[in-house]
Amino acid sequence: MSNLKILLNGLITENPTFVLILGMCPTLATTTSGLNGMSMGLATAFVLICSNMVISALKNVIPDMVHIPAYIVVIATFVTVVQMCMQAFVPELYSKLGLFIPLIVVNCIVLGRAESFAAKHSVINSAFDGIGIGLGFAGALTLLGSLRELLGTGKVFGLTLMPEQYGSLIFVLAPGAFIVLGYLVAIMNKLRKA
Amino acid sequence: MKRLQSNLPNMFLSLTLICVASGAILASVNMKTLEPIKATQEKILQQAIKDVTPEFNNNPAAESYMAVTSDGDSLKIYPAKKDGQFVGAAVESNTEKGFGGKIEVMVGFDAKGKLLNYTVLKHSETPGLGAKMQEWFRMNKNKQSVLGRDLTKGNLKVTKDGGDVDAITAATISSRAFLNAVNRAYSAYASTDAQSGASAQSADSTSINKGGQQQ
Numbered sequence: 001m002s003n004l005k006i007l008l009n010g011l012i013t014e015n016p017t018f019v020l021i022l023g024m025c026p027t028l029a030t031t032t033s034g035l036n037g038m039s040m041g042l043a044t045a046f047v048l049i050c051s052n053m054v055i056s057a058l059k060n061v062i063p064d065m066v067h068i069p070a071y072i073v074v075i076a077t078f079v080t081v082v083q084m085c086m087q088a089f090v091p092e093l094y095s096k097l098g099l100f101i102p103l104i105v106v107n108c109i110v111l112g113r114a115e116s117f118a119a120k121h122s123v124i125n126s127a128f129d130g131i132g133i134g135l136g137f138a139g140a141l142t143l144l145g146s147l148r149e150l151l152g153t154g155k156v157f158g159l160t161l162m163p164e165q166y167g168s169l170i171f172v173l174a175p176g177a178f179i180v181l182g183y184l185v186a187i188m189n190k191l192r193k194a
Numbered sequence: 195m196k197r198l199q200s201n202l203p204n205m206f207l208s209l210t211l212i213c214v215a216s217g218a219i220l221a222s223v224n225m226k227t228l229e230p231i232k233a234t235q236e237k238i239l240q241q242a243i244k245d246v247t248p249e250f251n252n253n254p255a256a257e258s259y260m261a262v263t264s265d266g267d268s269l270k271i272y273p274a275k276k277d278g279q280f281v282g283a284a285v286e287s288n289t290e291k292g293f294g295g296k297i298e299v300m301v302g303f304d305a306k307g308k309l310l311n312y313t314v315l316k317h318s319e320t321p322g323l324g325a326k327m328q329e330w331f332r333m334n335k336n337k338q339s340v341l342g343r344d345l346t347k348g349n350l351k352v353t354k355d356g357g358d359v360d361a362i363t364a365a366t367i368s369s370r371a372f373l374n375a376v377n378r379a380y381s382a383y384a385s386t387d388a389q390s391g392a393s394a395q396s397a398d399s400t401s402i403n404k405g406g407q408q409q
Contacts, residue, residue, distance in 0.1 A: 065200035077216040081223050088230035169322040
């Protein structure tokens, strides 16, 4: 598999959100605005890329019977690094995403890619897989967040695109997350088959 | 290279080394971010105090003290002084009665007990409804605003409960909780500085006492 193919595989063919429907908890909960979605996506992407590379490099020195705890320690380390950096340098974003940053540790996309890809491929390939899947996830969250923000408040990334009274609050709340996600998955399915 | 066998020494070594390495990385990142995290938290606190109190030139955070509320809890008070004269205080208050849990607010009073300003520090109210409290209670529309209210006459209540503050549309629970936090802030403020002219005195003496303990 060429690196480009791995990259596109993560971005489109196996997009974690729209095709694999993985990691729904942070996807639904943090996409109340475009910026929140994007930040959550990028934080996850960073953890994914780093953990994929490290796990791929260490795959031969981790005995099979302890591979899950070993992977979790690696992933948790990167998540904590992200968390401390966010707390120090972007405190506002940190207070909004709050609990969902530490929860990246148990995000099934991260552990899933470690198990199914990084543990079997070279470091370079795993890095590209991390970038592909990570950006696929970040892109999906940004799109979902922007759409919810637009439909709910008439803004995208704080930029007013339509008057607020045309927005319907339900899209910012939990039900809106399911509705918008459902339609996006349907559209993506249609596009992929066309 | 073949994967290591799953025998006890291998597993033990591999996991130990990974954990040690991870611990070392985290310790170094923690050392690097400890200062910035502290600095940003300090800055947020200073900004919140500045937002809600009259102009001051002391360091309220350094002179802060705890005060008891009417319901037995205690809250932190940051006294503001201009050239040594007590001009008001910021009270860091909270309530558990929010729709989404705890709400933390910083409420500022002047020396006479009038509510000057407030700022919401932390909340998890519904976006678009209860989350509007940061703007709602300062808008000069109908009976929405709580700024300039005199709490010596009694607690603030929403109109639904017979009070004279308009609740946020469709978010009465959040509004009640917010006013609860404000009332608690006032009761703590009133408990230390007995409303009258003695206020400056008592606040001063507390800080002097504190200074004395440090020496």
